[in-house]
Amino acid sequence: MIIALLLALASSAFAADGDIVDVASKNGSFGTLVAAVGAAGLAETLQSEGPFTVFAPTDEAFAALPEGTVADLLKPENKGKLTAILTYHVVAGKVMAADVKPGAVPSVEGDTIDITIQDGKVMVDGATVVLADVKAPNGVIHVIDQVIMPEAKPVAAPPPPKVMNIVNVASGAGSFGTLLAAADAAGLVETLSGAGPLTVFAPTDEAFAALGATVDELLKPENKAKLASILTYHVVAGKVMAADLASGKVATVQGSDLKVKVKNGTVTLNKSATVVSADIDATNGVIHVIDAVLLP
Numbered sequence: 001m002i003i004a005l006l007l008a009l010a011s012s013a014f015a016a017d018g019d020i021v022d023v024a025s026k027n028g029s030f031g032t033l034v035a036a037v038g039a040a041g042l043a044e045t046l047q048s049e050g051p052f053t054v055f056a057p058t059d060e061a062f063a064a065l066p067e068g069t070v071a072d073l074l075k076p077e078n079k080g081k082l083t084a085i086l087t088y089h090v091v092a093g094k095v096m097a098a099d100v101k102p103g104a105v106p107s108v109e110g111d112t113i114d115i116t117i118q119d120g121k122v123m124v125d126g127a128t129v130v131l132a133d134v135k136a137p138n139g140v141i142h143v144i145d146q147v148i149m150p151e152a153k154p155v156a157a158p159p160p161p162k163v164m165n166i167v168n169v170a171s172g173a174g175s176f177g178t179l180l181a182a183a184d185a186a187g188l189v190e191t192l193s194g195a196g197p198l199t200v201f202a203p204t205d206e207a208f209a210a211l212g213a214t215v216d217e218l219l220k221p222e223n224k225a226k227l228a229s230i231l232t233y234h235v236v237a238g239k240v241m242a243a244d245l246a247s248g249k250v251a252t253v254q255g256s257d258l259k260v261k262v263k264n265g266t267v268t269l270n271k272s273a274t275v276v277s278a279d280i281d282a283t284n285g286v287i288h289v290i291d292a293v294l295l296p
Contacts, residue, residue, distance in 0.1 A: 201235075
């Protein structure tokens, strides 16, 4: 390629002693690039063994950016963005002009840069290589007439939040395995996952364990109705927060009333169960944890 050969010959005008940073610094046409490399903390990397191929924009290329862009990029708070732009100009390995082929080439930044060759000109993401094969001991520099920018990566939309209804919340807590198994056996999972709102006084696994063999008996298919009656006795229609509980009777979904006593900040139900944790919020209601199973 005649033009590539001429460019390679022209590169002899550059100082070739030292690493990539030294070569760029001694040339005098890359003051902005060298300053940017320093601000991004990349000098040591580009002075390492490499090898690297750097598509180096001239000072004029940086000056062509919108007014204030370079000054803004050089600010400490924009170090990450500046690093991404600079490493987008770097390819791992030493790729001489004669070895350049059209196509997508991965940059050190992570995105690929698009190489095209037309009428003897090498284009890098639309920027033209105006001087090729400027050699350094740890790589090679190809001078380009524009600053190339990595494409703005689309920010993935966060996954929709999981609907944390009463069943989801209880399941995630890890302390209500028996309650959930009983709700399933009684055919109440769909109800407790519905729109509600509902207030559930939820016995812990330890509370059910205190019933002994009674639990196994209740979980039998023939006792489904009895189990459903017990579970719905723990449910009140509406979302009743702890601050709204008062001594007296509260109607349950089962039909019978719960006797509530509030004294010195402690809530007791039917004189047998105590609320040990209150106001566990869910999308369709609220859970109050109790330490005993309530029996209608």
